[in-house]
Amino acid sequence: MYDIIVIGGGPTGSHTAHLLAEKSHSVLVLEKNPGVGQKLCCTGIVGLECVNTFNIDDKVILKQANSATLYAPSGEPLHIERPEPQAAILDRSAFDKFMAKRAQSAGAEYRFSSRVTNVNFNSEQANVTVADGDKEYQVAAKAVVVASGFVPGLNKRLGLGDFKDYAVGAQAEVSAPGLNEVEVYFGGMAPGFFAWLVPTEKGKARAGLLARAEAGLLLKKWLNELAEQGKIKSAEVKISYGGIPLKPPPRTYGERMVAVGDAAGQVKPTTGGGIYYGLIGAEIAADILNQALEDNDLSAKRLARYERAWRRKLGGELRTGYWARKFFERLNEPQINRMFRMIKAGGIDEALLKAKDVSFDWHSKTIKSLLKYQIFKKLS
Numbered sequence: 001m002y003d004i005i006v007i008g009g010g011p012t013g014s015h016t017a018h019l020l021a022e023k024s025h026s027v028l029v030l031e032k033n034p035g036v037g038q039k040l041c042c043t044g045i046v047g048l049e050c051v052n053t054f055n056i057d058d059k060v061i062l063k064q065a066n067s068a069t070l071y072a073p074s075g076e077p078l079h080i081e082r083p084e085p086q087a088a089i090l091d092r093s094a095f096d097k098f099m100a101k102r103a104q105s106a107g108a109e110y111r112f113s114s115r116v117t118n119v120n121f122n123s124e125q126a127n128v129t130v131a132d133g134d135k136e137y138q139v140a141a142k143a144v145v146v147a148s149g150f151v152p153g154l155n156k157r158l159g160l161g162d163f164k165d166y167a168v169g170a171q172a173e174v175s176a177p178g179l180n181e182v183e184v185y186f187g188g189m190a191p192g193f194f195a196w197l198v199p200t201e202k203g204k205a206r207a208g209l210l211a212r213a214e215a216g217l218l219l220k221k222w223l224n225e226l227a228e229q230g231k232i233k234s235a236e237v238k239i240s241y242g243g244i245p246l247k248p249p250p251r252t253y254g255e256r257m258v259a260v261g262d263a264a265g266q267v268k269p270t271t272g273g274g275i276y277y278g279l280i281g282a283e284i285a286a287d288i289l290n291q292a293l294e295d296n297d298l299s300a301k302r303l304a305r306y307e308r309a310w311r312r313k314l315g316g317e318l319r320t321g322y323w324a325r326k327f328f329e330r331l332n333e334p335q336i337n338r339m340f341r342m343i344k345a346g347g348i349d350e351a352l353l354k355a356k357d358v359s360f361d362w363h364s365k366t367i368k369s370l371l372k373y374q375i376f377k378k379l380s
């Protein structure tokens with residue numbers, strides 16, 4: 001029997017596996033794909049705080065970014081730039097492989113093409129049912145870490161409940177040789193959310209958007225417009241999709257179980273970025289599980305400490321971010337255009353760029369300071 005089985009070899013599963021294996025616990029990671037870093041749908045932008053906190057290898061960073069241009073629905077641009085890089089654009093596949101390798105070096109075992117279909121818990125252990133091609137078998141552990149990403153069916157089956165709100169992301173790799181910096185677009189191409197063009201390497205870029213529904217159709221339409229404008233070379237590209245939780249599920253722990261990353265809704269509701277918060281969740285989970293394994297107490301009551309701890313760290317950000325998300329979704333295009341004009345005319349962009357507490361990852365202070373301005377007071 002393993003000490004821990006991790007369901008999913010994404011970044012948060014691998015990070016939890018790494019930290020627990022480092023503490024000499026036996027860890028098995030079950031990944032449904034034939035390897036890590038496959039079938040991904042992610043832009044891979046993280047703040048430098050994330051890179052530094054989790055010692056992300058420079059080799060998986062494609063580019064750093066210190067500027068971006070935001071476009072209002074009217075097309076009016078708002079350029080923001082800081083002297084120092086703020087964010088890194090990761091090679092997401094290489095990043096997942098790097099995280100898995102680090103876990104394997106610490107002693108974690110990986111099994112690929114191993115899809116977890118269910119887990120049964122009893123007072124002694126967690127029995128994990130694994131489908132590997134035509135074969136189905138069981139493997140046992142003292143506890144499981146659910147790090148399977150946004151998979152509502154599995155969350156429900158394991159008793160974690162349903163995600164109450166989520167968005168769908170659609171993205172494609174495009175050829176955009178003239179693109180030099182991140183571009184973010186607001187308006188009809190992504191109602192209530194935003195679309196992006198993010199340069200990666202050798203004239204390539206990631207083009208994507210978030211939406212509540214029909215993300216693929218919206219992206220196809222937008223890509224055709226970009227191709228007509230000459231911004232990208234062709235709209236004939238393969239689109240990938242992914243769900244993004246905007247709110248955590250009702251529970252992120254149970255008897256002999258914790259959930260981390262997207263499975264726990266540890267995602268910024270403002271942007272849908274989940275890598276940094278998910279890794280923070282993984283670190284807290286590993287710490288609580290390590291103590292619980294040492295005390296041989298993996299009861300739901302004991303593991304409730306995990307949910308309390310991660311909510312103490314991230315809960316305020318998730319609540320304020322969700323409020324801001326709903327506020328933004330209520331605005332119509334003329335209101336967003338007005339907001340852009342007022343930000344520029346009132347020097348709000350300059351003030352924010354100079355403010356020390358404006359962060360790529362922690363948005364609640366920025367959201368609260370924006371509400372001091374008349375334009376946001378009027379709209380809210």
Ligand SMILES: Cc1cc2nc3c(=O)[nH]c(=O)nc-3n(C[C@H](O)[C@H](O)[C@H](O)COP(=O)(O)OP(=O)(O)OC[C@H]3O[C@@H](n4cnc5c(N)ncnc54)[C@H](O)[C@@H]3O)c2cc1C
Binds near residue numbers: 243278
């Ligand atoms: C279009 C789009 C763009 C995004 N851009 C960004 C961004 O720029 N920055 C950012 O921070 N975040 C971004 N995100 C979010 C980010 O991708 C996720 O937050 C992040 O991948 C969560 O990591 P995770 O380890 O929790 O889950 P995942 O990365 O989803 O990993 C879960 C793993 O579990 C495996 N799995 C699933 N079910 C099973 C099962 N039953 N059995 C075994 N294995 C299973 C999967 O194959 C996968 O390998 C984006 C998301 C989308 C959709």
